[in-house]
Amino acid sequence: QSVLTQPPSVSGAPGQRVTISCTGSSSNIGAGYDVHWYQQLPGTAPKLLIYGNSNRPSGVPDRFSGSRSGTSASLAITGLQAEDEADYYCQSYDNSLSGSNVFGTGTKVTVL
Amino acid sequence: EVQLVESGGGLVQPGRSLRLSCAASGFTFDDYAMHWVRQAPGKGLEWVSGISWNSGSIGYADSVKGRFTISRDNAKNSLYLQMNSLRAEDMALYYCAKGRSGSYYQDYFDYWGQGTLVTVSS
Numbered sequence: 001q002s003v004l005t006q007p008p009s010v011s012g013a014p015g016q017r018v019t020i021s022c023t024g025s026s027s028n029i030g031a032g033y034d035v036h037w038y039q040q041l042p043g044t045a046p047k048l049l050i051y052g053n054s055n056r057p058s059g060v061p062d063r064f065s066g067s068r069s070g071t072s073a074s075l076a077i078t079g080l081q082a083e084d085e086a087d088y089y090c091q092s093y094d095n096s097l098s099g100s101n102v103f104g105t106g107t108k109v110t111v112l
Numbered sequence: 113e114v115q116l117v118e119s120g121g122g123l124v125q126p127g128r129s130l131r132l133s134c135a136a137s138g139f140t141f142d143d144y145a146m147h148w149v150r151q152a153p154g155k156g157l158e159w160v161s162g163i164s165w166n167s168g169s170i171g172y173a174d175s176v177k178g179r180f181t182i183s184r185d186n187a188k189n190s191l192y193l194q195m196n197s198l199r200a201e202d203m204a205l206y207y208c209a210k211g212r213s214g215s216y217y218q219d220y221f222d223y224w225g226q227g228t229l230v231t232v233s234s
Contacts, residue, residue, distance in 0.1 A: 002156065033218060034218070034220070036220040036221075038157070038221075040157075045207060045224040045225065045226055045227060046149075046157065046207070046221075046224055047224070048220065048221060048222050048223075051212070051220050051222070057222065087156075089156065089157050091157075091159075091220060091221075093217060093218045093219075098171070098172075098174065098177070100159060100171065100173055100174070101147070101159040101162060101171075101216075101217070101218075101219060101220075102159060103149075103156060103157040103158065103159060104156075105156055106156040106157070
């Protein structure tokens, strides 16, 4: 089981804003390790969406934003579009598991 | 253009072995850590193993430690995963992923392959 917890699903109408939480602990996010986010469209490989808590790789729309505070992080999608329907995963590092990169449980975003 | 192409997946019986390969191109392979990430059918992502640019540091998830061995050949721009004593719970799509730094820990994954499917069944 993952040490980073995400809601199984979130949904919103086109144009709305949705947020996805990623809750960790003092051995990962709370220890100051960066959080990264990935988008996985149906049937495809994951794609890096946000790195270093709040940075977008080239080509990622500015509708996607990330933040980190305490033992949690969040991904926000503003102006939700049909093409945003996908699974989203947070990822960080945990120093209690023999030193492991760890993923969140994943969140399915549905565009109503 | 960065390309990562996995191979070596297939059907294997429990307890047997399999070796996955990942051919990399489009970047300076020996500058970056490399990783294996897996995804069981209908499940989430799980980091499996990572290796630093010079093979000096290696890490494994607890679920595979002692059974899987990661390695790389910088001369061939290739990454490998030797999987021994395979179990039903190892059945998954295995992705090769490029790290963003030279070290495998505290790393993230900026490019991914399309994956190779490992099926463990008798």
